[in-house]
């Protein structure tokens with residue numbers, strides 16, 4: 001069962017992966033390499049959100065449903081990264097990725113996830 005430390009560890013890993021996509025784009029890496037980084041982001045985002053939702057449910061986090069909806073929107077956007085990259089081209093994609101996707105993800109981790117951690121620290125998690 002995940003706890004706050006695991007969630008923080010997952011956040012760090014997620015940010016590393018998001019940075020890796022930025023690096024790949026900046027280095028103009030081949031399409032297949034960019035695809036691989038995108039696939040890693042999708043898989044890890046799904047895993048992390050599932051873990052976080054489990055811990056939210058077990059700790060009785062009051063904003064569970066709303067938070068889950070945020071996750072669903074973000075996963076859906078992550079699943080469309082490849083499509084977007086193919087559609088708008090490398091330069092525009094990089095711009096959009098930095099200004100929207102990356103920032104949105106970071107804001108979610110910094111602001112939306114914070115109350116979950118506080119709630120768990122105060123109330124614990126039912127095993």
Ligand SMILES: [Fe+2]
Nearest residue numbers: 011052109113
């Ligand atoms: Fe999170």
Ligand SMILES: [Fe+2]
Nearest residue numbers: 052108112113
């Ligand atoms: Fe979250």
